[in-house]
Amino acid sequence: MIDLDAYFARIGYDGPREPSLAVLRRLTELHPARIVFEAIDVLLDRGVDIAPEAVDAKLIAAGRGGYCYEQNSLFKRVLAALGFQVEGLLARVLWMAPPDIPTRPRTHMALRVFIDGAPWLADVGFGSCVPTAPLRMDVFEPQATGHEAFRFRRVGPELLLEAQLGEVWQPVYQLGPEPQLEVDYELPNWFTSTHPSSHFRHNLLVAKTTPEARFGLLHNRLTIRRPDGTMERRELAPAEIETTLVETFGLPVEPAWRPLFERAAAAGG
Template identity: 40%
Template sequence: MSDTVEFDLDAYLGRIGWEGERVADVATLRAVHLAHARAIPFENLDAVNGTAPSLELGDLLDKLVRGRRGGYCYEQNTLLLHALEALGFGVTRLSARVQVGADGLESRPRTHMTLLVEVAGETRPYLADVGFGAVGALLEPVPLVAGEEFEGAGRRHRLVRVSHRGPLDLWVLEAFEQGLAWEGGWRRQYAFTLDPGEKPDFEVFNWFVATHPRSPFTQRLYVQRMRGDQHVLLSGRELTVTSPDGTVSKREVSEEEVSRLLDEEFGIDVPQSHQKDHAG
């Protein structure tokens, strides 16, 4: 399918369960972002089965909106981009280097997709991201302001500017994690500049991440969602539940339970062609 398909805003808003006034203001941006993050699960079923998921609008609508599926960053944030544009926001794609578990700021390629959102009447844009597969992910967008702490739906974030060798400012999104005393509670999530990306760039990134044998998304099943104020993650056959106070519970699950969890816990219908041992 091609992006000549018209975006179905009614179907999208129905999928995320949002019924607010359709105005392009900060309140709408925050509410739609949070509703999307809570409604559509993060999942890599296509990649773990050796297929790069389509980023064409019609396919995204069929899979994430009309279908009982989720997706990872390229799918989730491309869908959000179309929704925000339909609501009247200005949106720019940005690429980022994931910092969770990284050895340094430039030790990984720019394979994450995030969004910069312009709001009419606001002097600063917002960082929006419903596709970061980690417990430190944004639930609500944050203003592009250095050094200030922002709370959104129970999670705390801040953006910092750090020195690097490039000509553009390097921004780092940090999340506050309970019990992370040796880093003052703050952990880097990803680093980015404001160099705009385009759809063809992310089609290349998407293909690489979904098919390269060393990509973590080709190695094991990775599914997450919010359950109330808890973050629920299924990584391979390990189920992890993280509470707002930082309490973590983990347990191993069987392959039969993986199938049940995908259906009942995460709200995902596994396509017939994908029904095999995904756990890795």
């Protein structure tokens, strides 16, 4: 179900092919540095096909990025092919949401990987705050990564993931414990890619995380955050958005995308 040679070439990995924590750590670091987070097809009303052959054609062969259902379903098949015990999960996204926001549906796909009986969170599809290392899910102390530290807190039967931003712990998402079948992602993917309330329907969002920095584009605002806490931010003209998508994010820009850049510049002010 997955061409490992093509995937490893895509992310620049040439290491061991074994179900070890060291391999999981390396893949979790490399994937979001090479396969960017983006949902441009949603803005173009193309929909998002999460069938394995469609995901592989887009994210591997075509050099595109994708959002969580594409990114983490691909990563799940890679890990399974390497011999990992891996399950899909669903989470309620809380990232940058007001504290009094109504309860949201579970719309984020993440993975639970078991290594020597211990559960680890693996997630390569959470955009601007993607964890760049696997996180032990039965440990409640802060866990360092190459960028922010993360921690889990119990909320009833669920796990709340938080990221440390300066002195503040920011909620990221709340994970349900039940493993999901592949068919369980079809409805939330349809909702996320088509419903008027989905922010992917209205916002140009692109993110890439490397060991050196997190790069994020929201509308026409490019933000670069480094592990030492320094940050750069600037607004882009439509032509600069296209150049940035090519040169910074490595995306193969299509002519059909260009009207989106005009709208993004207008939305960003």
